[in-house]
Amino acid sequence: MDGDFEYNEARLINHSCNPNCEVGGKGLKLWIFALKDIKIGEELSYDYGFGYDKDYKQFVCKCGSKNCAGYIVREGSRWRIKKVKSVSVSR
Ligand SMILES: [Zn+2]
Numbered sequence: 001m002d003g004d005f006e007y008n009e010a011r012l013i014n015h016s017c018n019p020n021c022e023v024g025g026k027g028l029k030l031w032i033f034a035l036k037d038i039k040i041g042e043e044l045s046y047d048y049g050f051g052y053d054k055d056y057k058q059f060v061c062k063c064g065s066k067n068c069a070g071y072i073v074r075e076g077s078r079w080r081i082k083k084v085k086s087v088s089v090s091r
Pocket of ligand 1: 017018061062064067069070071
């Protein structure tokens with residue numbers, strides 16, 4: 001997903017750790033699917049799916065959801081962040 005293109009309306013959708021949409025499709029045609037009922041005027045969001053790597057702290061997440069990991073990292077990799085946090089708390 002490249003949000004830099006003017007024609008890509010998906011660039012308007014923000015990341016959330018508790019998203020209401022997901023992205024599907026192949027190649028240049030991508031679809032935004034709703035994961036749950038979305039109220040009129042509610043902001044659309046989806047998991048950007050950034051991988052966990054040494055630079056994850058560059059992408060701070062402020063989605064405000066209850067399960068926010070604090071950084072934009074794909075759901076499957078967020079446990080690594082939580083692990084790092086719990087280690088630092090116990091010191
Ligand atoms: Zn978040």
